[in-house]
Amino acid sequence: MTSRHILVCLPPHTAEAAHPLATRVLCAVEEADDDDTTSYQISEGRYASHFPLVAGAPADDPRLVRSASGEPGRCAGGVLRLLDLAALRxxxxxxxxxxxxxxxxxxxxxxxxxxxxxxxxxxxxxxxxxxxxxxxxxxxxxxxxxxxxxxxxxxxxxxxxxxxxxxxxxxDRARRRAVPGHILLELDGTWTADPAGLNSDDAAETGSTAYYEHANAYIDALPADFLVVGVDCRR
Structure with a gap:
């Protein structure tokens, strides 16, 4: 079974939202991916502790996806203002x-x-x-x-x-690859992937470098109240 890390980008989440954040994330992924053989995990997947939190981030904030068994001070993702992307890099x-x-x-x-x-x-x-x-x-x-x-x-x-x-x-290569997953699901449903995961890149990682540069620029340009959540995609 192959595991891929998808970063899902979403507009702001409020306490009055019709569904919990984790449900919104899964719905977004399932809508973009029509492969019925794929399974998804968020709070208990292998990437449940991908993001470090900024100091003082509230543990019970509904805009975060956290695992009870995950590392303290880390999460699968959530509102950008509470994710310490600089520390991760x-x-x-x-x-x-x-x-x-x-x-x-x-x-x-x-x-x-x-x-x-x-x-x-x-x-x-x-x-x-x-x-x-x-x-x-x-x-x-x-x-x-x-x-x-x-x-x-x-x-x-x-x-x-x-x-x-x-x-x-x-x-520099490690810093560039720190935040993005193997796949980026953008706000408009655009699905962008690291070509290395599809065995379609060259030995110089030309395609991968372009993907990670795009993904970093896209995430860094999102407003602080928007969300980025990692999903463990297995197929």
Whole structure:
């Protein structure tokens, strides 16, 4: 089963609204997605703690979607004025910096790694052989050890990015990807997706970069009383 993180944008929610916020979110997603095999989770999905809250945000605010079992001070989404997007971006940037520095130290003196594009061009981007050959390089083996992920697994986008980007570029990439999910559902029902999730992007992540830049600009331009809520979409 594939899991995708959808960010749903909605106009303001009031206490007098006919339905709870979570119900409004699910109705918006189901109206935009006509795939009957898809299931959706909000307060108990894997993204239930995606957003950090600003200091002093009331726990019982009806404009927030929070999980009883989620992390304190975090939520699946809600009114923008209570979501700390700057902190979320800083957190992802800090994690990326730590990963890059740890990896750079562990791989010091190792031969340079060939980029993912070289293997994708030789065997095809969907070829298991290409992925195995790419990961058989010393610098990629070191990354797997650092992440504790040495067994069979799908391609990790960080793998290709670490090889192709410098430290500043890798950190900027993480900051850009911090807030948006894999899919953005805009106010008018427009459904925009990261092409990497559809295996239709190039090795340079051209399409993904354009998607995340658009999603960030769209979310940042919304009024503070509008809502952005994450949904775990599984199919």
């Amino acid at each position: 800083d957190q992802h940037a800090a994690k990326a910096a730590d990963l890059y520095d740890t990896w750079a130290h562990a791989t010091e003196g190792m031969p340079p790694a060939r980029p993912w594009a070289a293997f994708a061009e030789q065997w095809g981007s969907d070829s298991p052989r290409a992925l195995l050959a790419f990961r058989d390089q010393p610098r990629l083996k070191a990354l797997a050890e650092i992440k504790g992920r040495t067994g069979p697994r799908q391609r990790d986008d960080d793998e290709a990015a670490l090889i192709s980007l410098d430290r500043a570029g890798f950190i």
